[in-house]
Amino acid sequence: MRTIVLALVVALAVGGSPPARAASDDHAGALAALADIHAAVGEIVRIEDGYAVGHGAYLRAAHRAMNALVGRRDDGYARSFGDPGDGVGALGHLDQILDKVGTSPWTPAVQGAKINVLAAAADLQDAFGEKEMEDYQTDLTRALANIALVVGRPSQDGVLGGLSGALATTALAAPAGARIVAACATAPSAPSYGVAAGRLAYVALPRSAAASAIPSGLNITRIAVRGDAVVLYTLAPRDTAALCGHGTRMQRTRATAVPNVQRTRSTASPASAVPYTAAQAHAGAPIYRQYCLQCHGADLQGSAGPAVAGKEFLTTAAGNKWTLSDMRTTVFENMPFNNPGSLSPGQYANVMAFLLASNCLPPSSTPFPTSSSPSLAKIKFAGLHATKPTNANLATCAVK
Amino acid sequence: MKRTMRALVGLAVLIGLITATGSLRTGAQSTWPDATAYANADQDASNWVLPARDYSGNRYISETDITPANVGTLKKAWSAPVDARGPLETSPIVWNGTMYVTSSHNDVYALDAATGALKWHFPYKPHVIAFSANRGVALLNGKVYEATLDGHLIALDATTGKVAWNIVAAHDVTNTFYTMQPVPYKNMLLLGASNGDWGGIGYISAFNAATGKRLWDFYTIPGPGQPGHNTWTGDSWKRGGGAIWSGIAIDPATSTLYVDAGNPQPDFLGTIRKGSNLYSNSMIALDISGATPKMKWYHQFIPHDTHDWDPAMPPVLFSGMVNGASRNLVAAGDKGGNFWVLDAKTGTLVYHLAVSTQKGQNTEPNRAGNIACPNTNGGVEFNGGSYMSDTNAFYVPSVDQCGVWKSQGTATYVSGQFYLGGAFPSLSGPSTGYMNAVDIGTGKFMWRKHLAFPQIGGALSMSSGVVFTGGVNGDFTAYDAKTGNVLWHFPTGMTIQAPPDTYVVGGKRYVAIAAGPAGVNFADPRFNKGAPTLEGSYKHPTAATITAFALP
Numbered sequence: 001m002r003t004i005v006l007a008l009v010v011a012l013a014v015g016g017s018p019p020a021r022a023a024s025d026d027h028a029g030a031l032a033a034l035a036d037i038h039a040a041v042g043e044i045v046r047i048e049d050g051y052a053v054g055h056g057a058y059l060r061a062a063h064r065a066m067n068a069l070v071g072r073r074d075d076g077y078a079r080s081f082g083d084p085g086d087g088v089g090a091l092g093h094l095d096q097i098l099d100k101v102g103t104s105p106w107t108p109a110v111q112g113a114k115i116n117v118l119a120a121a122a123d124l125q126d127a128f129g130e131k132e133m134e135d136y137q138t139d140l141t142r143a144l145a146n147i148a149l150v151v152g153r154p155s156q157d158g159v160l161g162g163l164s165g166a167l168a169t170t171a172l173a174a175p176a177g178a179r180i181v182a183a184c185a186t187a188p189s190a191p192s193y194g195v196a197a198g199r200l201a202y203v204a205l206p207r208s209a210a211a212s213a214i215p216s217g218l219n220i221t222r223i224a225v226r227g228d229a230v231v232l233y234t235l236a237p238r239d240t241a242a243l244c245g246h247g248t249r250m251q252r253t254r255a256t257a258v259p260n261v262q263r264t265r266s267t268a269s270p271a272s273a274v275p276y277t278a279a280q281a282h283a284g285a286p287i288y289r290q291y292c293l294q295c296h297g298a299d300l301q302g303s304a305g306p307a308v309a310g311k312e313f314l315t316t317a318a319g320n321k322w323t324l325s326d327m328r329t330t331v332f333e334n335m336p337f338n339n340p341g342s343l344s345p346g347q348y349a350n351v352m353a354f355l356l357a358s359n360c361l362p363p364s365s366t367p368f369p370t371s372s373s374p375s376l377a378k379i380k381f382a383g384l385h386a387t388k389p390t391n392a393n394l395a396t397c398a399v400k
Numbered sequence: 401m402k403r404t405m406r407a408l409v410g411l412a413v414l415i416g417l418i419t420a421t422g423s424l425r426t427g428a429q430s431t432w433p434d435a436t437a438y439a440n441a442d443q444d445a446s447n448w449v450l451p452a453r454d455y456s457g458n459r460y461i462s463e464t465d466i467t468p469a470n471v472g473t474l475k476k477a478w479s480a481p482v483d484a485r486g487p488l489e490t491s492p493i494v495w496n497g498t499m500y501v502t503s504s505h506n507d508v509y510a511l512d513a514a515t516g517a518l519k520w521h522f523p524y525k526p527h528v529i530a531f532s533a534n535r536g537v538a539l540l541n542g543k544v545y546e547a548t549l550d551g552h553l554i555a556l557d558a559t560t561g562k563v564a565w566n567i568v569a570a571h572d573v574t575n576t577f578y579t580m581q582p583v584p585y586k587n588m589l590l591l592g593a594s595n596g597d598w599g600g601i602g603y604i605s606a607f608n609a610a611t612g613k614r615l616w617d618f619y620t621i622p623g624p625g626q627p628g629h630n631t632w633t634g635d636s637w638k639r640g641g642g643a644i645w646s647g648i649a650i651d652p653a654t655s656t657l658y659v660d661a662g663n664p665q666p667d668f669l670g671t672i673r674k675g676s677n678l679y680s681n682s683m684i685a686l687d688i689s690g691a692t693p694k695m696k697w698y699h700q701f702i703p704h705d706t707h708d709w710d711p712a713m714p715p716v717l718f719s720g721m722v723n724g725a726s727r728n729l730v731a732a733g734d735k736g737g738n739f740w741v742l743d744a745k746t747g748t749l750v751y752h753l754a755v756s757t758q759k760g761q762n763t764e765p766n767r768a769g770n771i772a773c774p775n776t777n778g779g780v781e782f783n784g785g786s787y788m789s790d791t792n793a794f795y796v797p798s799v800d801q802c803g804v805w806k807s808q809g810t811a812t813y814v815s816g817q818f819y820l821g822g823a824f825p826s827l828s829g830p831s832t833g834y835m836n837a838v839d840i841g842t843g844k845f846m847w848r849k850h851l852a853f854p855q856i857g858g859a860l861s862m863s864s865g866v867v868f869t870g871g872v873n874g875d876f877t878a879y880d881a882k883t884g885n886v887l888w889h890f891p892t893g894m895t896i897q898a899p900p901d902t903y904v905v906g907g908k909r910y911v912a913i914a915a916g917p918a919g920v921n922f923a924d925p926r927f928n929k930g931a932p933t934l935e936g937s938y939k940h941p942t943a944a945t946i947t948a949f950a951l952p
Contacts (some may be wrong), residue, residue: 048830049926051852133850134757134800138773141802141829145771294940295531295920297485304486304504304919306528315527320574320816329814333823337531337920338777340823341806 025176026097026104030163033093033113036085037150037163040068040120043084044140058136062127065143069121076121090117090150105198109166112159113150120146154219155345155370157199168219169234171195173203183235184244190229196243204229220346221370223279273364274384275324275376276353280367281399284354287347291336300358300396305337309358310394318382325377328352332372345370360386360397432542432558433495435586439652446904448494451536451581453901456717457649457658459786459860461902465909467864470951471878471888477910477950478516483507483523484944486532487897487919489783491581491858492912492946493539494903500539500558501914501946504532506548509946510561513912514905516948520561526550529577529816530598531920535646535782536581538589540609547578547591553612567612574815575600583648584609585657585688592644596662596710599819602642604659606688618686618693620644620661620679628678636673639813641665642680646782647714649730651744655689656696658717658730658744662710666811668765669706669821676703681710683732683740685747697747701734706764707805708776708824709736713784713796717744720840721792729840731787731794733780736761737773739796739838751843755780755798755836765805765822775803776825777921783858783899786867791881793846794838795867797855802828831924835859835869835877837884847884852932854922858899860911868911870896872922873933874941876913876949890949891933894941895922908950916944 047061063081070076071089088096094114098107123143130136152162157169166172174180174193183194183201190204203218207228222233235243288296295305300313307313317327332348334340343351349368357363361384369376389395433449441447441454445463452459466474482488486504493500499513508522526549538545543564544556551570556563569591570576576595583590592604602620607613620642622628632640642661649658664673664680682700686693702709713733720729720741728744737756742749756779760772778801785796803825811821818824833855839846857870865881872895878888894915901912918927918940930937 051932137830138757138759138802141771145804145828294918294923302485302528302532304532304917306530312527316529316816320814322814322816326814326817330817333808334818334820337824338923339826342826 026100026106027167027172027175029093029097030106030110030167030172032086032088033090034151034163036068036071036088036090036093037117037147039084040065040090041144041147043068044144048137048140055131055133058130058133058140059128062124062136062140066121066124069117069124076125091121104172105170106166106172108158109152109161109163109170113152113163113166116146116149116162120144120150153344154217164217168217169200171198171200173200173218183240188226188229188231190231196235196240199235199239199243201233201235201240201243203232203234205232206230222367273366274356274361274379275366276349276356276361276363276368277365278357278363280350280353281357281363284350284352284357285399287343287351288354291343292351295337299391299394300355301394308355310389310391310396312394313359314382314395322381323377324379324381325372325374327355327381328372328376331355354399357399358396360389360395362387433539434541435584438584447496448492448901448903449539450493451491451583451647452649452714452716452899455585455650455652457647457714457784458716458718459858459899459901460788460863461860462863464862464864464866464902466862466866466911466951468866468880468887471866473952474878474888474890474911474949475952476890477514477948479945479947480509480511480516480518482509482914482916482944482946484916484942486917487895487922488914488916488944488946489533489579489898490536490914490946491783491899492901492914493537494901494912495539497905499903499912499946500537500544502534502536502546503944504534504916504919506534506546508537508544508546508556508561510544510558511946513903513910513948514908516946522556522561522563524548524554526552529574530594533579533919534581535579538582538584538609540584540587540589543609545582545584545589545609547580547582549577549579551577553578553582553589553591553607555609555612565612569605569607569612569614570595571603571617572600575819579645581647583650585650585652588615590648590657592646592648592659594643594645596641596643596645596665597667597708597818597820598816599639599665599813600643601638601640602644602661604644604648604657616692620682620684622678631675631678633672633674639665639819640673640677640680641667643710645710646712647784649715649717650688651717655687657686657688657693658715659684659686660711660713660715660732662712663705663708665819666821667706667708667819668805668807668823669811670704670764672811672821674704676700677705681705681734683711683715683730683742683747699740699742699747699749701732701738701740702736705736706807707736707761707772709734709774709779711735711740712782713780714782716785716787716794718787718789720787720789720794722750722841724841731785731796733784733796733798735774735776735779735781737779737798739780739785739794739798739836741794741840741843753838753843753845755796755834755838755848756800757802759802765807765825767807767809769804769806771802771828772805772825773802774799775801775827777801777854778803781854781856783856783897786859786861787840788861788863788867788881790863790865791837791846792840793881794840795859795861795869795879795881796836796838797857797859797869797871798834798836799854799856800830800832800834800850801854804828831926833871835867835879835884837867837881849879849884853924856922857896857913860900860902862902868900868913870898870900870913870915872896872918872924873927873931873938874915875933876900876915876947877934886934889934891936891938892945892947893938894943894945895919897922910948910950912946912948914944914946915941917941
């Protein structure tokens with residue numbers, strides 16, 4: 001969550017607009033709510049990660065988390081325990097957003113976030129009455145689960161997207177004073193936030209600034225360079241077209257196989273092309289190092305887990321007749337082994353791209369999809385044409 | 401010629417006596433352990449010839465020099481490095497001054513048990529299909545036996561480490577591998593197949609130890625026409641799970657094999673396998689006196705499990721006092737956080753006790769995800785506990801974790817892949833552990849210690865009143881058996897997932913433990929932050945060692 005908040009602040013700075021801090025600014029309100037949520041999570045995680053065994057320490061953590069969640073205007077606020085948040089509380093900030101006249105594209109997400117804050121507060125209320133350490137832990141765990149829903153994820157909209165989703169998929173992404181343009185009418189120019197029917201279609205950054213700071217809190221589906229602007233698309237072209245063409249109704253479409261129209265370097269024929277881009281593979285390398293390397297090894301030959309590239313992996317994949325869909329299932333749904341499903345779909349797609357590249361399969365113009373795609377089930381891994389390995393011994397390729 | 405013959409006969413008689421009494425502390429044995437040595441392993445204070453010392457599965461020793469008064473002075477005697485490409489779970493076999501251990505990738509090492517010096521090393525490169533783990537070797541009649549991650553059973557010359565024979569023992573190597581330590585019994589090797597979670601069905605096999613010839617397989621999931629088959633809907637039994645991951649116990653007097661079958665599959669999707677799903681999550685007692693095994697009884701711990709809560713702890717046979725009367729009992733522990741005590745003859749439940757936080761246990765995982773405790777790596781794990789008659793207490797470590805569980809609408813079998821019908825849960829909330837002492841007389845806790853990290857290392861108890869165990873933060877600890885007070889501890893700097901052993905060489909008693917990387921299950925996110933141990937801080941280890949301790 002800290003990453004999301006920081007990334008957005010960076011995006012604002014890059015966009016050339018000073019971050020607004022006015023109480024009437026919904027964008028700033030959502031960020032402030034997230035900061036309070038972060039403070040509450042910090043209290044809970046600190047006590048659960050620590051080594052305190054006393055009743056008092058848990059009670060104090062639960063009260064401080066409560067204060068950050070509800071704010072000082074709420075009955076649940078207990079001044080004597082101190083407040084790790086800003087005093088307004090996540091609830092206070094969310095109420096300020098919801099108290100506006102009319103419905104915004106982010107209203108459902110914010111309403112859902114408020115209900116989940118209340119649910120987490122109820123869990124903390126339960127914790128106040130507990131006597132046993134295990135009961136505290138159970139209540140705090142439950143509160144964390146509800147808070148996770150408040151935070152949500154940038155790749156989802158509506159209630160399940162939570163505040164992160166609202167900040168990534170709607171015009172709530174734009175701070176007060178930022179330049180908001182209609183994505184339907186004009187070509188992207190930097191700096192600007194392109195919005196269609198309240199939904200964030202793209203963020204355009206000046207090329208010079210974008211080189212040093214690509215925001216990660218957004219759900220970016222494509223990146224394109226247009227003149228002096230680097231355009232981070234957050235909606236698929238079909239979705240943008242649907243929004244522009246049909247008013248406020250948006251058809252949900254899958255983000256699979258979006259042709260990358262900005263790139264013209266594609267040489268692979270569609271029939272033999274492996275769906276991943278060089279940029280994805282490049283982006284997947286650090287993700288692999290952080291989340292996969294410990295079990296699968298720096299050389300991808302496995303340590304606690306099996307090999308994932310080269311001759312050794314090909315033996316497994318060929319013997320089991322695995323398709324790209326089979327591989328995708330394992331990676332997206334069962335990895336990392338000790339915390340499956342913990343990466344974003346974009347991160348998983350990048351890791352898949354990194355693995356395909358490490359197996360010496362050439363990139364194409366089609367990105368590896370972030371959601372399941374029937375076409376992957378038709379591609380047998382062992383049947384793909386690999387290029388010459390950079391490591392002849394292992395039959396793997398270094399990814400740049 | 402005649403005189404030589406007589407001398408040989410005399411030697412044979414002497415050897416027979418040594419083996420029969422088995423109590424020499426000098427390591428003067430010149431033969432290899434045989435069926436008699438195994439039968440009398442509980443009387444042998446010097447050696448450690450079976451995974452849990454003897455057939456009871458109880459890591460307990462009645463004779464010891466190490467006491468609560470002097471354990472505080474225990475010092476590292478030696479430390480030997482082994483292959484570190486995965487966690488160490490090996491239970492060392494010690495015979496006549498030589499220790500035999502394995503690494504996670506099936507390398508076998510023969511070490512001088514007094515110095516740690518390498519005698520021989522057998523490197524092996526298995527084709528890993530799942531994760532790497534190995535629980536150790538069997539030693540019988542001059543051969544060392546190992547079952548591997550690619551489904552092989554390999555016999556090595558125990559003196560040289562050279563391969564005597566190597567067979568593919570698993571029936572389907574695309575979804576079956578071995579982690580279990582083979583157990584020698586009457587010139588047979590007993591070996592369970594690890595294939596749960598990958599779409600196989602569990603079985604335990606007996607092999608002729610001399611030739612590797614398969615003698616029998618016992619399947620844990622009943623097929624059409626067999627009793628218990630009606631506890632599965634449709635064809636779900638065909639990939640029903642019930643793998644045999646961990647150790648076994650044997651009562652040689654009644655030729656009874658006690659074995660635990662693992663969780664049903666698909667792990668997290670119960671709707672396509674309605675029913676109790678026998679004999680998953682069950683202890684099974686088999687009469688193995690004949691040509692094929694016959695079931696005496698079974699006891700299912702968690703019917704229709706949807707959380708991968710299999711009885712991971714190897715069974716432990718013991719005679720304990722319950723309500724003032726001595727009873728023959730068998731203990732079990734499962735990943736659902738339960739410690740079970742059954743009547744060893746009938747399998748009827750005496751009592752059970754929750755040793756980890758339990759929550760949401762009766763709700764099946766759904767597509768949105770729900771929280772249940774313990775987590776998939778929680779509860780009582782694969783190295784289990786130890787009963788001490790002197791305190792009438794059972795010592796068992798446990799893991800306290802909760803997880804968010806998700807199922808999918810369907811489960812499709814893909815060869816070589818997980819067959820889960822969902823995803824392994826993600827850890828939610830704290831990740832801690834307990835060291836528990838259960839009063840067998842009452843079925844309540846005698847004491848328990850809440851510890852900052854999961855405890856899966858297995859327990860070793862000594863009648864003098866000391867209990868050893870290790871945590872995933874690398875602390876190897878000796879507890880006072882009566883009070884739970886920490887008497888001694890040693891930070892290995894690595895993760896402990898293996899059980900402790902003890903043996904005597906040259907009149908000196910050693911306690912040995914394997915420690916290594918965290919592996920796939922216990923890579924605690926706190927490690928990279930330099931999380932505290934009892935002494936100092938701890939980070940992800942990249943080394944693996946066997947370490948032996950002794951009094952100065």
